[in-house]
Amino acid sequence: MLAPNHRATIDATLPVVAAHATAITGRFYERMLGAHPELRNLFNQGNQASGEQKQALAGAVYAYAQHCDTPDAIEPLLNRIAHKHASLGISADMYTIVGRHLMAAIGEILGDAVTAEIAEAWDTVYWRFAGELIAREAVLYRDAGITPASFLREYEVVERVAEGDVAVSLRLRPTDDAPPPAFKPGQYVSVQVELPEIGLRQLRQYSLSDAADGRTLRITVKREAGDDARPDGLVSTNLARHADVGSRWLVSNPFGDLALDTGASTPVVMVSAGVGVTPLHAMRRHLARHQPQRRGVFVHVAAHGGRHILKREQAAVPHIDDLIVYDAARGEDRLGSDHHHAGRFALAEHAATIVRPDADYYLCGPLPFMIAQRDALLGQGVPAKRVHFEVFGPDLLTATL
Numbered sequence: 001m002l003a004p005n006h007r008a009t010i011d012a013t014l015p016v017v018a019a020h021a022t023a024i025t026g027r028f029y030e031r032m033l034g035a036h037p038e039l040r041n042l043f044n045q046g047n048q049a050s051g052e053q054k055q056a057l058a059g060a061v062y063a064y065a066q067h068c069d070t071p072d073a074i075e076p077l078l079n080r081i082a083h084k085h086a087s088l089g090i091s092a093d094m095y096t097i098v099g100r101h102l103m104a105a106i107g108e109i110l111g112d113a114v115t116a117e118i119a120e121a122w123d124t125v126y127w128r129f130a131g132e133l134i135a136r137e138a139v140l141y142r143d144a145g146i147t148p149a150s151f152l153r154e155y156e157v158v159e160r161v162a163e164g165d166v167a168v169s170l171r172l173r174p175t176d177d178a179p180p181p182a183f184k185p186g187q188y189v190s191v192q193v194e195l196p197e198i199g200l201r202q203l204r205q206y207s208l209s210d211a212a213d214g215r216t217l218r219i220t221v222k223r224e225a226g227d228d229a230r231p232d233g234l235v236s237t238n239l240a241r242h243a244d245v246g247s248r249w250l251v252s253n254p255f256g257d258l259a260l261d262t263g264a265s266t267p268v269v270m271v272s273a274g275v276g277v278t279p280l281h282a283m284r285r286h287l288a289r290h291q292p293q294r295r296g297v298f299v300h301v302a303a304h305g306g307r308h309i310l311k312r313e314q315a316a317v318p319h320i321d322d323l324i325v326y327d328a329a330r331g332e333d334r335l336g337s338d339h340h341h342a343g344r345f346a347l348a349e350h351a352a353t354i355v356r357p358d359a360d361y362y363l364c365g366p367l368p369f370m371i372a373q374r375d376a377l378l379g380q381g382v383p384a385k386r387v388h389f390e391v392f393g394p395d396l397l398t399a400t401l
């Protein structure tokens with residue numbers, strides 16, 4: 001529990017901190033990355049540019065300050081961040097750097113309004129948050145048998161398969177010939193790419209897109225091509241260009257809190273859109289291979305057959321009901337075989353197929369898609385604790401739920 005004087009100060013200052021939250025976290029990143037340019041390798045430059053990173057940090061700090069005395073409320077947030085940090089090799093000593101620059105940014109943005117008492121209360125909240133993350137991350141590293149200094153391992157691409165018009169699947173084998181780590185369907189790895197043209201390395205997360213086979217890991221990467229308004233995605237286009245069979249890449253241990261409970265036998269409902277299919281496809285493959293009696297529903301929304309990622313592996317699985325939706329079907333797409341519904345997807349219209357008693361629901365796709373499906377499920381009487389989701393970017397959802 002926060003001490004009563006700290007709780008009172010936090011409650012009194014939450015509105016003003018919230019009103020300036022992204023200004024504070026924006027200034028924080030400027031300060032910290034200016035003083036420690038080496039940390040630019042760690043932070044996603046695209047998320048810096050879009051402002052999503054500062055929003056995610058501000059949302060998390062706000063949610064933690066509000067709810068830190070209610071462990072159940074804050075648990076999903078802590079788990080999400082700890083898994084992401086572990087996939088990036090974040091170490092305990094880095095929290096001192098972040099804390100120093102975050103507190104200095106609060107001081108700069110709020111000025112004289114920050115009395116010694118207010119600074120002490122927010123510093124206490126920061127270090128409680130940091131302590132909880134450091135402890136969780138230490139357990140994740142220990143369980144994986146790694147340290148932050150050894151979080152990356154070299155893998156070689158042993159298979160490369162095009163997935164429709166825009167994606168590619170890469171099967172990776174450790175070059176030390178020891179087996180890859182175990183993982184749960186739904187988890188992801190970080191892949192590091194050298195970008196000499198901008199003088200940086202960058203890490204990105206990719207969900208494992210196949211069930212474990214004890215020898216390899218597979219990822220499926222959608223190429224984020226740019227246009228007049230946006231540059232090419234740094235890592236996905238680099239992998240699309242250079243990740244040929246025989247090429248070598250540094251890859252993290254699998255982490256991620258959206259994972260299928262492989263010990264359970266309850267029904268699994270998987271609802272995805274676009275490249276969000278990858279973690280749910282791994283779950284589907286796991287069910288087919290290891291839990292063939294477990295019932296499931298697999299809903300996937302793609303624009304059309306050319307954008308239907310992993311379509312070639314969509315073969316019927318005995319106890320899984322498929323609902324494939326193309327919302328911009330082409331003439332050559334066959335209704336009834338490669339998709340079951342053409343046009344806009346509205347979950348409520350398919351509730352009889354999708355909603356199952358005792359099921360767990362896994363969502364992955366663009367944020368507005370997941371919010372719509374989550375609301376529709378809650379509207380069908382599904383308990384919120386049964387709805388799980390993965391966000392392919394800084395999570396702007398958990399802190400707001």
Ligand SMILES: Cc1cc2nc3c(=O)[nH]c(=O)nc-3n(C[C@H](O)[C@H](O)[C@H](O)COP(=O)(O)OP(=O)(O)OC[C@H]3O[C@@H](n4cnc5c(N)ncnc54)[C@H](O)[C@@H]3O)c2cc1C
Nearest residue numbers: 046049204205206207221222230233234235236278392393
């Ligand atoms: C847990 C998790 C799992 C994921 N799983 C997968 C997966 O299985 N498959 C997959 O393909 N992806 C997955 N992702 C997404 C992946 O990590 C990358 O975010 C994605 O590949 C894009 O990275 P990039 O480096 O190519 O693009 P970035 O360089 O990060 O750019 C991202 C977007 O921002 C735009 N942008 C960048 N800079 C600017 C700027 N200055 N102004 C305007 N726009 C800009 C780019 O045009 C691009 O559209 C996952 C993400 C997470 C967090």
Ligand code: HEM
Nearest residue numbers: 042043044047053056057060094095098129130393394395
């Ligand atoms: C209490 C302290 C911290 C908090 C509250 C915090 C919070 C967060 C949050 C909310 C995210 C987004 C998670 C997501 O993807 O949904 C994140 C990602 C990240 N954090 Fe932290 N963090 C803290 C400390 C640190 C430290 C010490 C470092 C190391 C310098 C660090 C580096 C990163 C990086 C590199 C990312 C990924 C950014 C991206 O991909 O856009 N964080 N953190």
